[in-house]
Amino acid sequence: MTTEDTSSLAAESLSKSFGGVRAVDDATVRFVPGKINAIIGPNGSGKTTFLNCVTGMIRPDSGRVSLRGKEITRASPDRIVRLGLGRSFQACRIFPRMTVTENLLVPVRNRSVRTLLGKAHDDATVRRAQLWLQRLGIDHLHGVEARDLSFGQQKLLELGGVLMSEPEIVILDEPAGGVNPSLIRWISALIQELNAEGRTFVVVEHNMELVMTLSDHVVVFDRGRPIASGTPAEVQADPRVLEAYLGV
Numbered sequence: 001m002t003t004e005d006t007s008s009l010a011a012e013s014l015s016k017s018f019g020g021v022r023a024v025d026d027a028t029v030r031f032v033p034g035k036i037n038a039i040i041g042p043n044g045s046g047k048t049t050f051l052n053c054v055t056g057m058i059r060p061d062s063g064r065v066s067l068r069g070k071e072i073t074r075a076s077p078d079r080i081v082r083l084g085l086g087r088s089f090q091a092c093r094i095f096p097r098m099t100v101t102e103n104l105l106v107p108v109r110n111r112s113v114r115t116l117l118g119k120a121h122d123d124a125t126v127r128r129a130q131l132w133l134q135r136l137g138i139d140h141l142h143g144v145e146a147r148d149l150s151f152g153q154q155k156l157l158e159l160g161g162v163l164m165s166e167p168e169i170v171i172l173d174e175p176a177g178g179v180n181p182s183l184i185r186w187i188s189a190l191i192q193e194l195n196a197e198g199r200t201f202v203v204v205e206h207n208m209e210l211v212m213t214l215s216d217h218v219v220v221f222d223r224g225r226p227i228a229s230g231t232p233a234e235v236q237a238d239p240r241v242l243e244a245y246l247g248v
């Protein structure tokens, strides 16, 4: 078995430039299956672009992405979701004029016209949406339009949308960004619970306290490429990481 086979999600020599900016520069990353993986790095170090390449949102200039050993580099975002990879966004993506429940039922993760025009949702799907809302602690808001939710509630709703596709791997872009401390603790506990049930997480996050307490494996990006990886304690003690963050 090769190293790649042991990792459910991996990127190899991934590169993406925007004009003269090498946003992702020959990045090779193997996420640890079944664990909470974090990606950290200074602003502009390429974390979001890397995730966009991994999830099919943008096509890398070179390199490959694989899921369970199978190449997905050129797969569409929809297909990648169907293969078990769910993803939230830094700028929360919800439908503001739809209710909380409708947001979970709308096929955001499968935007094909066929699905949009397809039959109404079956009872099982509605029930599943209710169960996720309960788990997220926002079931009492089921009939409220998403635009009337607080920012933190909108983040939970977006997470619910991701979970509706029952992903094996959940990628979260800044789940704690702009969220108050008690909600951060709630989201953190949820991630741990969902991970304990077998879901792998990849979390891009700037909140270092959260990263260091939550994650099992941390990958540090700097100038488009991973410069260090390991346990939170290992990366914290790595001089390359201090240099990237502090320029020391």
Ligand SMILES: Nc1ncnc2c1ncn2[C@@H]1O[C@H](COP(=O)(O)OP(=O)(O)OP(=O)(O)O)[C@@H](O)[C@H]1O
Pocket (backbone or CB within 6 Å): 018, 021, 022, 023, 041, 042, 043, 044, 045, 046, 047, 048, 049, 050
């Ligand atoms: N669509 C784009 N067009 C041009 N440049 C881009 C584009 N997207 C990203 N970049 C540039 O690529 C580099 C990496 O950006 P990216 O957003 O991936 O970093 P990041 O680590 O996610 O940053 P942050 O932590 O601030 O979210 C930056 O220099 C950014 O300005």
